[in-house]
Amino acid sequence: MSREIQIRPAVLPLVGAIFAAAVGSILGQYIALFYRGWAFPGWLFPILLVFALESMYYSVYVLSPRTPFTWRLFELGAMVVLIELCLRATRSVTYPWWALWRSAADLDFIIPFALAVFVWGTAGGFGYKLARITKVRDELGDQAAATLSWEYDSIAMKAPNTTLPVEYFLFRLMGFGFLGACLAVAARRSGHYQSMSQREQFVLFALHVLALTCGLLLQGGAYLHRLTVIWQHINVPYPRQLLNGWLRNLVIVCLGVAVLVSIMPVDFSPITYDNISGGIARLLMRMFDGPPQRAREQAETPDPGTPPVPWVQPEEGEPPFWAGLLAVLYMLFIWGFTLLALVIGLGFLLITLVHGELERLRGLPRAAAQFFLAVQESVRQLVQFVLRHMQRVKERVRIPKIRPAAPWELEAPRPDRRGRQETAAVRDIRGAFRQLLQEAAGAGIPARAGETPGEFGSRLGEALPECGRDILEFMASYHMARYSRRELASSLSKAALAQAERIIAALHIVRRKDNDRTDH
Amino acid sequence: MTELTINSIAEFGQTVADNIGRVIVGKRREVYLILTALLSGGHVLLEDVPGVGKTMLARALAKSIGGRFSRIQCTPDLLPSDITGVSVFNQKQGDFVFHPGPIMAQVVLADEINRATPRTQSSLLEAMGEMQVTVDGVTYPLAAPFLVIATQNPIEYEGTFPLPEAQLDRFFMRIHLGYPSVSEEKAILQRLQVEHPIEDISACTSLDEVAVMQRLVCDVFVEESVRDYIVRLTHASRSHPQVQLGASPRGSLALMRASQASAALQGRDYVIPDDVKGSAMSVLAHRLLLRPESVMRGVTAEAIVGELLERVAVGAEPRS
Numbered sequence: 001m002s003r004e005i006q007i008r009p010a011v012l013p014l015v016g017a018i019f020a021a022a023v024g025s026i027l028g029q030y031i032a033l034f035y036r037g038w039a040f041p042g043w044l045f046p047i048l049l050v051f052a053l054e055s056m057y058y059s060v061y062v063l064s065p066r067t068p069f070t071w072r073l074f075e076l077g078a079m080v081v082l083i084e085l086c087l088r089a090t091r092s093v094t095y096p097w098w099a100l101w102r103s104a105a106d107l108d109f110i111i112p113f114a115l116a117v118f119v120w121g122t123a124g125g126f127g128y129k130l131a132r133i134t135k136v137r138d139e140l141g142d143q144a145a146a147t148l149s150w151e152y153d154s155i156a157m158k159a160p161n162t163t164l165p166v167e168y169f170l171f172r173l174m175g176f177g178f179l180g181a182c183l184a185v186a187a188r189r190s191g192h193y194q195s196m197s198q199r200e201q202f203v204l205f206a207l208h209v210l211a212l213t214c215g216l217l218l219q220g221g222a223y224l225h226r227l228t229v230i231w232q233h234i235n236v237p238y239p240r241q242l243l244n245g246w247l248r249n250l251v252i253v254c255l256g257v258a259v260l261v262s263i264m265p266v267d268f269s270p271i272t273y274d275n276i277s278g279g280i281a282r283l284l285m286r287m288f289d290g291p292p293q294r295a296r297e298q299a300e301t302p303d304p305g306t307p308p309v310p311w312v313q314p315e316e317g318e319p320p321f322w323a324g325l326l327a328v329l330y331m332l333f334i335w336g337f338t339l340l341a342l343v344i345g346l347g348f349l350l351i352t353l354v355h356g357e358l359e360r361l362r363g364l365p366r367a368a369a370q371f372f373l374a375v376q377e378s379v380r381q382l383v384q385f386v387l388r389h390m391q392r393v394k395e396r397v398r399i400p401k402i403r404p405a406a407p408w409e410l411e412a413p414r415p416d417r418r419g420r421q422e423t424a425a426v427r428d429i430r431g432a433f434r435q436l437l438q439e440a441a442g443a444g445i446p447a448r449a450g451e452t453p454g455e456f457g458s459r460l461g462e463a464l465p466e467c468g469r470d471i472l473e474f475m476a477s478y479h480m481a482r483y484s485r486r487e488l489a490s491s492l493s494k495a496a497l498a499q500a501e502r503i504i505a506a507l508h509i510v511r512r513k514d515n516d517r518t519d520h
Numbered sequence: 521m522t523e524l525t526i527n528s529i530a531e532f533g534q535t536v537a538d539n540i541g542r543v544i545v546g547k548r549r550e551v552y553l554i555l556t557a558l559l560s561g562g563h564v565l566l567e568d569v570p571g572v573g574k575t576m577l578a579r580a581l582a583k584s585i586g587g588r589f590s591r592i593q594c595t596p597d598l599l600p601s602d603i604t605g606v607s608v609f610n611q612k613q614g615d616f617v618f619h620p621g622p623i624m625a626q627v628v629l630a631d632e633i634n635r636a637t638p639r640t641q642s643s644l645l646e647a648m649g650e651m652q653v654t655v656d657g658v659t660y661p662l663a664a665p666f667l668v669i670a671t672q673n674p675i676e677y678e679g680t681f682p683l684p685e686a687q688l689d690r691f692f693m694r695i696h697l698g699y700p701s702v703s704e705e706k707a708i709l710q711r712l713q714v715e716h717p718i719e720d721i722s723a724c725t726s727l728d729e730v731a732v733m734q735r736l737v738c739d740v741f742v743e744e745s746v747r748d749y750i751v752r753l754t755h756a757s758r759s760h761p762q763v764q765l766g767a768s769p770r771g772s773l774a775l776m777r778a779s780q781a782s783a784a785l786q787g788r789d790y791v792i793p794d795d796v797k798g799s800a801m802s803v804l805a806h807r808l809l810l811r812p813e814s815v816m817r818g819v820t821a822e823a824i825v826g827e828l829l830e831r832v833a834v835g836a837e838p839r840s
């Protein structure tokens with residue numbers, strides 16, 4: 001049964017256990033903060049971690065639907081005994097060993113026990129889902145190949161009353177994150193946080209960081225693990241760069257979360273909502289109310305030598321209409337710009353995170369991604385324009401440098417006729433065609449880069465309708481001479497050269513007419 | 521190859537195109553592209569909306585070459601054995617008797633191939649690649665010439681299993697039929713008012729002749745500069761900034777073979793760059809995997825191939 005289960009990366013259960021223990025510890029810290037009658041004991045950290053690890057590894061490697069429930073009861077019993085032992089070792093307990101039920105009224109026992117059960121249950125849930133991900137091959141069967149496509153994964157494999165294991169991790173991560181944020185805000189607004197010692201504040205901060213890091217790693221690792229399982233099942237080679245890409249995405253998510261946490265009204269960093277709004281307000285006041293307060297006060301300070309002037313109430317005039325309009329426009333600009341920046345940021349995140357599935361986005365995410373791409377394209381074009389302009393300037397003042405050409409811009413290699421003797425007739429016809437190209441270029445009909453001789457002939461025929469038949473026949477002879485392996489009959493060769501001469505003569509006339517027109 | 525043989529291929533193309541033209545109004549270029557695929561021994565993916573004559577085109581082609589036509593309507597519950605055939609126990613004989621599936625035909629129409637499950641798609645594509653099917657350990661070769669015309673609807677994605685890039689690469693060409701013009705649609709209404717002309721079509725060649733023509737197409741001469749052009753086109757597709765995965769060497773081979781068949785259909789025993797250009801769109805476009813951001817910008821594989829055809833130098837004569 002369980003021996004077949006392999007969690008890759010192997011540290012995933014460990015990360016999950018640490019996450020559960022960190023969340024439990026954070027809850028304990030806040031309980032101790034809000035309820036001064038109980039202090040978070042130091043021994044509870046290892047206890048929570050031990051039970052998280054036990055529950056996680058047990059769920060991943062041992063637990064099955066046939067596991068007897070008595071085993072779970074035994075685990076709970078062990079928890080009670082261990083907490084009771086720690087409690088008795090750190091303080092005096094009034095009730096004897098044989099009266100353990102009396103601990104049900106002791107908060108020093110109840111709170112650690114409740115936290116341990118919470119951590120134990122959370123870690124167990126994560127372990128169960130990790131094991132279920134590993135068994136995804138049983139659910140998929142021979143349809144695993146189709147699971148690589150996004151639709152199948154998200155639609156077909158999702159029963160109406162169940163959630164995907166990956167969603168399970170995401171919902172818990174978001175739920176715990178929201179709970180932590182709410183508790184943090186409440187602690188700061190109520191002033192409890194400020195009453196904590198520096199050491200306690202540091203512990204709380206470290207637990208938050210630990211929970212966030214482990215939670216994100218667990219979420220990313222679970223998704224990666226699911227992909228690995230499916231790919232191994234259908235014998236698709238596992239791409240090594242996937243892990244790197246995934247870690248990079250996690251770093252971006254972490255940065256995004258850090259930015260969000262920073263601008264939340266929690267004062268974790270100097271870039272807070274209050275500071276930003278205060279800054280904007282000061283800027284607006286400065287623009288519409290004239291110089292700052294201090295400068296105004298200095299201007300209003302009377303000179304000691306001059307006699308005091310009786311104070312007169314300044315007349316409060318109505319602000320002009322244009323000032324109000326300007327203020328509204330300014331506000332619209334500020335908010336529009338902020339919204340724009342948010343949309344571009346969202347687009348960047350989407351393109352970075354769901355790079356391969358962009359075409360499946362709908363609604364606002366799609367619009368954000370498209371908007372970001374449009375902005376990216378505009379910037380690229382602008383940079384190209386500037387570079388081109390600079391290049392032109394450089395070319396005027398210096399000898400131009402040869403830049404390496406892109407593969408499609410490369411000039412075709414000079415054709416040779418390896419393995420085939422080129423007869424005089426073929427040489428003459430090819431020479432005539434080259435001359436034709438030069439004359440046509442002189443007459444304003446240059447050959448284009450990707451144009452075939454046939455296409456060039458058609459274009460030439462449109463420009464010289466009187467030579468249409470000659471051009472058609474010459475091109476047929478040229479094609480045969482240039483691309484077939486047959487010898488060209490001498491009569492055909494002579495006819496082709498005569499046709500070329502007539503076409504060139506017609507081109508000369510066109511060229512002369514053009515020159516005359518230019519002279520006039 | 522003699523001049524007569526090449527001319528016979530050109531005549532064959534002309535006759536079959538005329539024959540099909542009695543049923544499918546217009547679309548001569550598309551018919552020639554399908555003939556190119558047939559002579560090259562490749563298979564065709566027709567990507568278009570329903571009702572533009574995909575099935576009728578396949579039926580008319582099968583009748584014109586005198587081959588057996590079968591149609592597979594792909595659905596999610598279609599099994600591989602529904603395509604390849606199944607061995608049934610005959611109580612009278614006391615033995616298993618093989619009942620061949622629809623794949624045992626010369627022209628097979630796999631309608632809406634993207635509705636079949638990947639497993640069924642694989643069995644069909646395996647038959648296309650290997651020219652044989654294996655049922656219960658017995659291998660049955662498929663009769664030559666063998667042409668699969670698969671269709672898929674480019675609009676609907678719900679409940680479909682899109683062909684992966686590796687399997688798309690197995691198709692020789694992807695062709696879009698498109699809607700007929702106003703005059704063509706009027707002609708269709710007029711022609712089909714009383715009865716369908718498909719019943720009047722008769723074979724204008726034999727299967728053996730088609731098989732011989734397929735072999736003769738391989739002898740059409742490809743000059744070195746044309747080969748260079750083909751390779752430069754596919755290489756340029758691999759390094760294009762908007763392409764994630766360019767055309768494979770199989771794509772180069774297919775482009776060369778399609779150019780040879782196209783030249784033969786025009787009565788030439790040598791390939792010119794126009795043959796390459798004429799086939800490149802149908803042969804290369806479906807082999808390109810675009811970057812997601814390019815897809816978001818609305819860039820299509822056809823646009824990329826068009827750009828490559830404009831920019832990659834043909835190399836007929838050195839630039840002076």
